């Protein structure tokens with residue numbers, strides 16, 4: 095018998111004995127029916143009806159969470175006992191019901207709050223109840239969206255065709271559903287690099303080419319990260335000054351391009367902001383596109399949240415010129431409220447996109463029939479081979495709501511921001527720090543007689559207090575050195591009463607801090 099042979103060999107070589115004793119050779123040991131290789135319930139329920147009852151209870155827990163979250167605090171800190179990472183790795187499992195209980199007890203009460211009506215921090219989507227259902231189907235199907243011929247691939251393709259249609263892109267433009275605008279921008283700039291350096295860049299790398307790109311100083315950090323990852327370096331990303339409305343100053347852009355060319359640099363791309371992260375400013379796409387065409391540069395649009403105003407008939411005119419851009423990156427998980435993570439990149443030149451990522455490995459070769467058919471495969475348009483089925487949640491939400499309701503939710507947030515801006519302007523103690531151009535309001539508590547430093551400290555303290563007391567979640571940012579309370583309304587659950595509550599709380603906390611300050615405290619928030 096093979097095992098016996100092996101044993102004797104091991105006895106002769108004393109050192110390997112232990113290995114042979116503890117690791118029976120799984121290939122050569124005769125298979126015994128009593129091993130349970132016919133047992134269907136290894137990772138499946140032993141009793142489907144019992145499992146179904148547990149699953150229905152879990153679904154109720156999830157739905158109740160979505161329904162009741164607005165009545166809870168906007169945020170509650172995770173207790174210290176749950177911030178630990180020293181729990182034992184589970185070796186023996188437990189019934190699903192126990193695991194659901196743990197989620198209900200330890201996770202649900204301490205979530206970020208972005209499903210709450212008073213969450214306006216950073217840019218977060220607020221999800222929808224039906225997201226619970228699409229996630230269930232994603233789990234049921236467990237599609238791998240790298241390629242091959244199966245119905246989920248046609249859902250993603252339909253979705254991309256709809257996106258082309260929304261942005262008036264040509265039919266041979268390509269796209270990919272991906273995890274975020276950071277990822278989408280990285281892909282787009284990789285294609286832009288290939289556009290500038292030719293196909294040889296895939297084999298030879300950048301080869302010291304002095305490529306430079308341009309974006310406004312208000313652009314998102316993901317643009318600079320993409321430059322780093324592409325091996326071009328963040329210094330090769332020129333920061334173009336903005337005008338008083340925080341949009342890119344295109345006269346300055348034009349001058350910077352000329353000066354770089356004179357210095358022997360090779361400008362290759364301009365990244366426009368549609369919805370700059372601090373203020374919501376929308377760069378002038380027509381003019382920037384014109385500058386790009388004149389100089390042979392790639393025009394990429396970072397429309398992470400802003401590009402979705404394409405869904406609103408009242409707002410979409412502000413995207414004029416986006417249809418000429420070479421690429422567009424945007425998120426579904428922000429202002430369209432699709433469950434994280436779901437984003438999209440569109441590339442006007444679909445063939446260049448494919449040539450920037452396609453590979454030809456034997457084990458990934460396609461066929462004209464069977465499971466290996468269905469070309470072209472998404473894995474030839476990006477980095478991932480295995481990909482999740484985010485497209486389903488987007489497709490289901492579009493089918494459920496239609497573009498009309500989703501666009502209304504976006505428009506409503508802009509009107510709410512306008513209202514908030516008007517309220518701020520009407521209140522003596524408050525000061526607006528940027529124009530309200532979309533869904534973001536930047537303002538501060540600004541009583542007379544405080545220095546800039548004191549104003550900055552007191553406003554940071556106000557935001558932290560709003561969080562810690564669970565009242566609301568704005569974030570803060572800096573505009574020309576001034577700390578602003580930043581309210582980004584990408585939340586379909588927000589009502590005017592919520593924004594009124596925010597204003598009342600800011601005034602109340604500010605007044606309290608002023609009194610404390612008069613008693614000698616220096617609004618010191620350094621301890622937070």
Ligand SMILES: *Cc1c(COP(=O)(O)O)cnc(C)c1O
Nearest residue numbers: 217274275276314316371398425
């Ligand atoms: C959020 C955001 C990004 C990054 O998108 P992710 O989906 O978080 O990767 C890029 N640009 C802007 C303007 C954003 O708001």
